[in-house]
Amino acid sequence: MPAHGQHVFRGPGQSGLGERTAFHLGGCQRAGHRSPRQSRGTARGAVGPERRQGSGTRGVRRIGVPARRQIGHRGVLPRSPPFPDGPEIGKPVEIRNAGTLPRDRNPRTERGGGEIRTARPGDTMSSPVPIAWISCVGEKGGAETLMIECLRVLDRTRFRPEVIQLRPGPLEGLLRELDVVVHVLETHRMREIHKVAGAILRIRSLAKERGIRLLHSNGFRAHAYGGTAAALAGIAEVWTTHTVEQPGWSTAAILAIPTRGVLANCPRTRDYFVSKGKPTTLVWPGVNREVLESAAAKCDRTALASRYGIDAGRRWVTVGARLQRFKGQDHFLRALARALRTAPDIHGIVVGGSLFGQESDYQRELKSLAASLGIADRVTFTGFIPDADVAGLLANSTLVVHPAMEEDFGLTVAEAQMLGVPVVAYAAVGPAVILVPGETGWLVPVGDESALATTVAEALGSDLRLREFGGAGRTRVEREFGAVAQARKTEEIYSMAMGIPHVGPPHSVR
Structure with a gap:
């Protein structure tokens, strides 16, 4: 078990992606809403349904129903098949480095000059590595503020960030202001089994189409999507957590989904995930x-x-x-x-x-x-x-x-x-x-x-x-608690999760 605050990533043969894991998701203690214990930080300036921003689509790939439809996430998923065996860290994997696509181009039919190559741990990338955050909501709360501030100062010479938003909302407009491509999936409830499965498969497809090498799940429920999609796609996933979870079968099921690293927002959260055997690092939310x-x-x-x-x-x-x-x-x-x-x-x-x-x-x-x-x-x-x-x-x-x-x-x-x-x-x-x-x-x-x-x-x-x-x-x-320190630590975790060298980047604010 890792020491408190230490980030530990599994070596060859220990990635967890090859484990046969049967799981099912259900009425999580937080399904359908965020509980009082869930530290979403201050949503006092959040842009909620009452104050929607920019309805433009520049930089946004909408998938599904109009943004006006706002449906909650709740209910039960049945037991799903076990994860397929995936690649181990240290083992060559085929990835797609798609570069940056023009925003009016369709990545399904146009590859933007991308190329197929084999990546090994220790490789250096001549162009930014594509990564994608997973957000379960379309409004801006504390967890989304953490994501925004990290993306604002993320080193774009090393990483090309995108966001996969599981429901429409004004959050996408705030992300577009940071020059981040947003993929908006169809709104669904957790009990809509086929739609949850479809969302996971769509995330996997987006990862392959866009050459994404790492998914960053923002929150406990987001890991159910990001962790599963990453395992299916054979890519890395890391997971930011915001609170200690209540015990229960659904919590245990989500904890069983493999991850390369957990980013905990406070010592209590860190200690909880360390006790669950997760490779965990304390990364305070950043303030700019x-x-x-x-x-x-x-x-x-x-x-x-x-x-x-x-x-x-x-x-x-x-x-x-x-x-x-x-x-x-x-x-x-x-x-x-x-x-x-x-x-x-x-x-x-x-x-x-x-x-x-x-x-x-x-x-x-x-x-x-x-x-x-x-x-x-x-x-x-x-x-x-x-x-x-x-x-x-x-x-x-x-x-x-x-x-x-x-x-x-x-x-x-x-x-x-x-x-x-x-x-x-x-x-x-x-x-x-x-x-x-x-x-x-x-x-x-x-x-x-x-x-x-x-x-x-x-x-x-x-x-x-x-x-x-x-x-x-x-x-x-x-x-x-500066935002730059948070982003640099997050970048180091990305590098370790993907097995590429970590280089200290210059300071830049977007």
Whole structure:
């Protein structure tokens, strides 16, 4: 078993692709939705169904039904045949290096000057290696933010990224902005057995057509598709995980699908997959300072205040996360009500909305709570808003509060710190790593509302400490959780999974 945080890849004869593995997928603990435990990071600025972006098709290969159709993933798959024997690492495999196709060309009939050759571990590629991420959703949550920021700074001289999106949605527009080709498959439910099988086979076909040498599954369910398709295609697969899974037969079935490497988003997730015998590496989600600051600079405080009905003359205290009860927005409102007694110049901002159809009644409850606390006119609910506005609101806040009861990372915490804004947070797994109490922010015992309220009031009482903590937090987050470091580590894992040399690339931002 690998040591914690160590990435271990199997050698010749141990790739796992040759193992005969019978499995079936079903009503996973997370089938049909993302559970409260699933750390999708902050979807507070996510582009959900309520705010769709760009419907153009440039760079997108649509397969199936129109993007307006939004159907969830749930249900049961029957037992499928075992994996066929696949190639072992160290064994020559035939691959297709298709190069970059013009976006209006059909890869089924035009190969873009590609060539067939035999690749061996240790080979160097004269052109970028084609790889593809697998995304189960079409909206932008925390997991998709991780993927976007990695793709933004991925070394395009070494890797040519594409994304296979298992359902349509505005995420594809955000990916097109990064010059990433997106393949959108037909929306289906997990219980639609033939469509799930068809999606897996389509991914395998796309891998062969596009010369893709590695699939990167983004999330637990994505591995059911990416891991299986990679095994069928005889190529490598790696798998980013975002949470610890609940025990059950369906979890065991997905864990049985082979992978060359797991990228864990926090120590708890890493330890879980190491305990399951998976080659696992800790890769923190990355935060891009240049992108955040550029977006924030475009958002004038007065314009933001006018747009969202916020008093520009007051100090802003902000919470940013998708609206789910475990994110603790009700704790924030009660702490805000108490803080207003000693700091009457503050205004609360709740950024985010319901995502993936979960707990859609929670916002109504929160507004009712604000009214009962007598602070309805001192708090603003923005709903889903553009990423630039999220960055602008965070950057213009005096204090950010993150009262999530469970959080494997906490993207809002890292983003606020990168923008030089201090944070008060419950000491869940992620925030406890990001924040240094007494240096960059404040940590409060998880669920202790009284301590949260007291800490928020005390933090607002010292402008000097707020400035000092904000500056120290920016320095630490840029050093420890920068997007470039995440991408370089991911590239190293790609190279090891495919058996090609790893070369440190130049820094580039797209």
